[in-house]
Amino acid sequence: MVLSATLERGTSAPDHDVPTPSESDSGVRVLFDIGHPAQVHLFRNALSVLQRGGHETFVASRVKEVTVELLDAYGIDHAPITTRGDSFPGLMWELLLREKRLLSVARRFEPDVIVSRLSPAAAHVSTVVGCRNVVVSDTHIDSRLMRILNYRMTLPFVDTVCAPDSFEMPVSAKKRRSLDFQELAYLHPQYFEPEPFALSMYGIDPTEPYFLIRLAGWDAYHDVGHRGLSPESARELVSLLSEHGTVYLSAEGDLPPDLADHALPTPPEAIHDVLYYADLYVGDSGTMSTEAALLGTPAIRTNTMVGDDDENVFHELEDRYGLLSSFGDEDRAIEAVKRLVEAGIDEAEWHRKRDRLIEEQPDVTERMVETILETATEQ
Template sequence: MNVLFDINHPAHVHLFKHAIWELEADGVNVLVTSRTKEMTTELLDAYDIKHIPLSGRRPGTLGLFAEWAVREVRMLNTARKFNPDVVVGRLNPPLVHVSKLLRAPNVIVMDTEIKSPAIDRAYAVLTHPFIDVYCTPPSIEPPHDGVDHHLMDFQELAYLHPNYFTPDPAALEQFGVDPEETYFVLRFAGWDAFHDVGFTGLSPDGKRELVEYLSAHGKVYITSESPLPEEFAEYQLPIPSHLVHHLLYYADLYVGDSGTMSSEAAILGTPAVRVSSMVSKDSESIFYELEHRYGLMFAYADEVAALAKVKAIVEQPETKTLWREKRDVLLAEKGDVTAQLVELIWKASGQKRPRQIVVESPSGEVTEPQ
């Protein structure tokens, strides 16, 4: 069997890496197409995942549409030679168009809602008619009746579930990070993705106030999607990007305007404070559940309120123990997303999987993936 994965963002590397390795262990031929955005290709290289870059990030909405056109032609030429049985990725026009042109079913994993009505309508026209298998949280409806729609647990569990992720203090110590020390991780998003149009995160003054307060209580490490201003250079992340989840696990607090890293920190049992003007219009189930069901995250549109919550968490002595207990509750209720995804890929191919993996839940119960 031949399976093509299309990876456009650093988070997608983590989302699909274990599925790629599971399929390769099944004897499947895997081809990965990539995009030179932020640390995407660096992460693929760090994990020794061979890939073919098809395009690079272009600024603005018009730049994105131009990139899609280039990417579609290159993906079609690449995929035609590979002859995929299944195409897998996050929802984007080149991916679903190429899968239809080659008559290879696609498996789409999606958990991001586009808040701009105009962009959402354009994206729907370009993609929705071509989706075959759609894996989403409950907050995202299937685009049409013909879609094979599957509800999927938090997609971050595809790589942060205990079946795949084990925190390693030695991985941090080799880069001068002491996991036993008090430290805080900050993430500043770039806010130039198409689904971010019209929204903002932390202001420059808010970032300064946050860094000033936290640096008085421990070390501060900053990861930024756009170039980090000179005033924050001393706080630049000291570790390779593929080790960031180990850093998040041992952190005393995460604060940022990135949705993905906020949920990653929360799922790892680290207090997470998300600051974004998008919060007031959120309907994405992961953020709601992490905040209101599990109490692992706090989300604010108002950065003044967010800073007040940051101070309250930092000054609470038993925070880490409490959050680990909350994480245990989450893991007892949520499944192995990679196992779910691999089964769906085999099902879409119409072929029989040569081996069946059993998955042990945190409670010790052994079950077969559904």
């Protein structure tokens, strides 16, 4: 029943949606496999740079959360080929379906290179059609079994892996390219300029104090065995922060009825404007915690993944730049929130910390594009 329901919800890309090669093409053909909202942000500026450089691009997308809505909002050409499964068997079925449909798209598009996060479908399809595969990765899979399975299904077929220097991955140094703080691909000042009107038109005054709480879904394969912020703690945070300003909640699923009035009213593409102007971010999402920190907004992250073996990006943001605090215990996180708001937040100080990071880190999008083009033309 689950498998049939997943199949019925799955979508396929009509042939006419996929651009085919023409005699006038002179650039590299790049197919992006995008299955998550964060990947839209990660790759969207690289897509623009490639297009301006005369290269042909296309996206095979996935119906998951607001992925399709974001691609549409940014005017990115794409075709949804699967819908996220809602159980483990459903996810396995979707993986098989995605391989089949991505292969169909690739055969029509004829890419020189497929760009993706670590994806069995992208790795396998690139091998079958005889093109290159570039992987951009920085997400640790905590479950050893899931990590081994994913690596064994993908890495033997991958040509180039862009990952932070400290990120452990069983690939040769020849295949690796250094790429730290990957969220700078869309949050570097060269690509991101905050737009207060994006908030005011939805009733948020960026000049007044407000706070953002994020509740992630915790149902991805790399989240197995872990949990984030509980509804009880979310309620406690709302009560605490409401004494100091307006509180908004962003959630992957439905909010509890008693918290629904705090739902963030802005569209998905305005989330980084929301984060930039927020006085404080607190939540269990690793990506959004990093985004807030990179925008110079005080960020407090809490989930059961936090620990000594945390991904290096979190250690760097906390220990080197002082932009993030992480807690494995949500009660300690709440205490940290209380101390911060009661002491008062010096916005200028946090922006100075962010400016230092920007000065010390390279242009992630530029490096990504260079790697894609180099890999595409390698023999």
